[in-house]
Amino acid sequence: MQTIDMGQTPLREVNAALQAQTTTTNQTKWVLENPRGAHAVAVGLDAPIEVVVKGSTGYYCAGMNKQATVQIEGSAGPGVAENMMSGTVIIEGDASQYAGATGHGGLLVVKGNASSRCGISMKGIDIVVHGNVGHMSAFLAQKGNLVVLGDAGEALGDSIYEARLFVRGKVKSLGADCIEKEMRPEHVEILRDLLDRAGADARPEEFRRYGSARKLYNFHVDHAGEY
Amino acid sequence: MEKTPPTTPRQSWTFSNEINSEIRRAAATGIYDIRGGGAKRRVPHFDDLLFLGASISRYPLEGYREKCATNVVLGTRFAKKPIEIAMPITIAGMSFGSLSGPAKEALGRGATLAGTSTTTGDGGMTEEERGHSEKLVYQYLPSRYGMNPDDLRRADAIEVVVGQGAKPGGGGMLLGQKITERVAGMRDLPVGIDQRSACRHPDWTGPDDLEIKILELREVTGWEKPIYVKIGGARPYYDTALAVKAGADVVVLDGMQGGTAATQEVFIEHIGQPTLACIRPAVQALQDLGMHREVQLIVSGGIRTGADVAKALALGADAVSIGTAALVAIGDNDPKWESEYNKLGTTTGAYDDWHEGRDPAGITTQDPDLAARLDPVEAGRKLRNYLSVLNLECQTIARACGKSHVHNLEPEDLCALTIEAAAMAGVPLAGTNWIPGRTGF
Numbered sequence: 001m002q003t004i005d006m007g008q009t010p011l012r013e014v015n016a017a018l019q020a021q022t023t024t025t026n027q028t029k030w031v032l033e034n035p036r037g038a039h040a041v042a043v044g045l046d047a048p049i050e051v052v053v054k055g056s057t058g059y060y061c062a063g064m065n066k067q068a069t070v071q072i073e074g075s076a077g078p079g080v081a082e083n084m085m086s087g088t089v090i091i092e093g094d095a096s097q098y099a100g101a102t103g104h105g106g107l108l109v110v111k112g113n114a115s116s117r118c119g120i121s122m123k124g125i126d127i128v129v130h131g132n133v134g135h136m137s138a139f140l141a142q143k144g145n146l147v148v149l150g151d152a153g154e155a156l157g158d159s160i161y162e163a164r165l166f167v168r169g170k171v172k173s174l175g176a177d178c179i180e181k182e183m184r185p186e187h188v189e190i191l192r193d194l195l196d197r198a199g200a201d202a203r204p205e206e207f208r209r210y211g212s213a214r215k216l217y218n219f220h221v222d223h224a225g226e227y
Numbered sequence: 228m229e230k231t232p233p234t235t236p237r238q239s240w241t242f243s244n245e246i247n248s249e250i251r252r253a254a255a256t257g258i259y260d261i262r263g264g265g266a267k268r269r270v271p272h273f274d275d276l277l278f279l280g281a282s283i284s285r286y287p288l289e290g291y292r293e294k295c296a297t298n299v300v301l302g303t304r305f306a307k308k309p310i311e312i313a314m315p316i317t318i319a320g321m322s323f324g325s326l327s328g329p330a331k332e333a334l335g336r337g338a339t340l341a342g343t344s345t346t347t348g349d350g351g352m353t354e355e356e357r358g359h360s361e362k363l364v365y366q367y368l369p370s371r372y373g374m375n376p377d378d379l380r381r382a383d384a385i386e387v388v389v390g391q392g393a394k395p396g397g398g399g400m401l402l403g404q405k406i407t408e409r410v411a412g413m414r415d416l417p418v419g420i421d422q423r424s425a426c427r428h429p430d431w432t433g434p435d436d437l438e439i440k441i442l443e444l445r446e447v448t449g450w451e452k453p454i455y456v457k458i459g460g461a462r463p464y465y466d467t468a469l470a471v472k473a474g475a476d477v478v479v480l481d482g483m484q485g486g487t488a489a490t491q492e493v494f495i496e497h498i499g500q501p502t503l504a505c506i507r508p509a510v511q512a513l514q515d516l517g518m519h520r521e522v523q524l525i526v527s528g529g530i531r532t533g534a535d536v537a538k539a540l541a542l543g544a545d546a547v548s549i550g551t552a553a554l555v556a557i558g559d560n561d562p563k564w565e566s567e568y569n570k571l572g573t574t575t576g577a578y579d580d581w582h583e584g585r586d587p588a589g590i591t592t593q594d595p596d597l598a599a600r601l602d603p604v605e606a607g608r609k610l611r612n613y614l615s616v617l618n619l620e621c622q623t624i625a626r627a628c629g630k631s632h633v634h635n636l637e638p639e640d641l642c643a644l645t646i647e648a649a650a651m652a653g654v655p656l657a658g659t660n661w662i663p664g665r666t667g668f
């Protein structure tokens with residue numbers, strides 16, 4: 001196990017060490033101490049390593065992650081795991097705005113709550129939030145799954161494309177072109193798997209599914225007010 | 228009985244045929260007009276400026292004999308690997324999706340032959356483009372379509388797009404006809420839908436966030452790549468200052484004549500300032516911060532000739548970038564397609580329905596048959612020729628002004644033909660010492 005004290009080591013060195021790991025590395029476990037809210041911690045990783053961050057982080061922790069598992073033992077600032085491609089990011093605390101923004105793949109787990117715009121423009125990532133999500137979550141969500149065990153704020157899934165949204169609690173309001181959809185057996189399976197991988201104590205049957213009404217996909221004058 | 232002499236039917240200036248046709252179009256469809264290209268109205272431009280040339284007090288350089296350098300280094304502030312281009316002209320970001328694969332390839336080939344860089348666009352990086360561009364700038368846009376860290380690292384520079392001159396404050400638009408399987412796949416969208424790209428970045432707002440975003444991009448790419456920030460000509464002084472504050476290596480400033488693949492006509496013609504009006508405020512911001520030439524300034528929007536290039540440089544830019552002119556050079560709006568333009572209800576020079584994907588020249592299309600009309604090798608050669616003419620023209624002017632490097636051109640080499648241009652460019656009206664807004668009569 002490699003331990004880096006971020007109180008002593010410049011960010012550039014921390015990231016360079018993590019980014020230097022390759023698929024065949026045997027230094028698979030890393031611990032980052034004293035992150036003290038630093039920005040851009042553990043970004044751009046591309047190796048099957050495990051990074052544990054002992055504390056809270058600033059903006060864009062684990063941004064653009066590939067393959068790595070990053071666990072934040074604290075809360076995460078805005079844009080955690082933004083544009084993630086693969087791998088897993090787990091936040092023990094809460095996540096600020098835009099968690100998992102534009103993520104293409106991988107799994108993001110927020111054990112606490114996620115703030116507004118969680119999963120904005122998501123492009124294939126799976127996000128599981130154990131608590132609530134804020135307003136405008138899954139705005140313009142293109143692909144992937146957003147699972148919310150708690151409640152969702154206003155305008156959930158506004159201008160959504162093909163992403164699937166599963167919410168167990170209340171939804172304050174749905175955004176433009178987002179509707180409740182039938183939960184079919186294949187959705188139950190997807191959800192079961194995600195809940196399982198995210199260590200969430202919930203049953204798929206307790207959730208409702210939301211997605212696109214696909215009315216804004218091609219311009220129609222009668223829907224002009226929705227755009 | 229003698230007939231009353233008829234009066235000639237009088238057309239209204241306010242309600243011209245053009246305006247009335249737009250009213251009828253709007254009434255029939257219920258949607259605003261969308262088109263490609265930049266502002267078509269006449270606004271004060273580089274044509275309204277002239278170079279003074281050499282005289283007794285300034286002596287010229289011998290054409291072709293005495294050296295007048297044109298090379299430009301971009302990204303000297305923070306990047307470990309700045310980009311050096313052979314001429315002060317680059318190819319602007321134009322999306323794959325709006326342009327065909329062969330068109331992107333032609334741009335890469337032409338730029339590479341000319342020793343300069345080209346730029347990706349909304350929709351991500353294509354192999355055609357990476358493969359044929361020796362120096363490729365990767366745009367980082369609000370939509371983040373196709374954005375991934377591998378392409379970020381394969382790029383030679385990164386351009387964070389905040390705005391575009393044709394539509395400062397606007398997002399992207401690609402109509403269903405152009406969302407083919409390949410385009411849709413790259414953008415993670417269903418085939419055939421109208422695709423709207425966001426107008427704001429999804430994970431940052433404001434200059435303080437931008438600074439952290441730039442930090443992240445640098446950390447992901449090992450502080451190697453120059454980071455550009457592209458802004459539309461809205462508030463050039465403050466936007467330039469804020470981009471510098473956020474850590475940009477290069478500021479790309481695009482005025483209202485700048486082209487777009489598809490935007491509402493009302494946006495193109497009514498939002499943003501002319502290119503000419505944007506340059507001096509941006510340069511002033513750089514000078515006020517002690518960053519002129521330290522952070523490079525690339526200007527775009529309506530650059531057509533070497534004279535335009537030279538004038539932009541004289542006003543303080545380090546380089547220019549071209550979109551529309553590059554497309555024309557490779558065959559856009561060519562008279563040889565006149566009969567086909569007529570079938571589309573338009574004519575050579577006016578064809579701007581680039582969003583509809585039926586371009587006879589095979590450039591702004593995703594239709595494989597149309598796209599196959601463009602030979603990327605030949606088109607690339609034409610672009611190289613055109614770029615080299617721009618460079619030679621710019622050099623000719625610089626020599627005539629006695630400059631051994633095109634960057635030595637300065638506002639003092641210029642005068643203006645109109646009061647408006649004099650005020651915007653901050654150079655005297657021809658034949659006077661008067662710079663409106665700066666000096667008395």
Ligand SMILES: Cc1cc2nc3c(=O)[nH]c(=O)nc-3n(C[C@H](O)[C@H](O)[C@H](O)COP(=O)(O)O)c2cc1C
Pocket residue numbers: 263264265319320321322325326347348349366388390391392457481484485486487488527528529530548549550551552581591
């Ligand atoms: C067909 C086309 C597509 C464009 N796509 C983009 C784009 O994806 N991203 C961007 O920042 N600008 C885009 N632009 C704007 C250009 O980067 C550039 O700012 C503009 O074309 C410069 O003005 P000019 O066309 O007068 O040379 C596009 C322009 C055109 C003509």
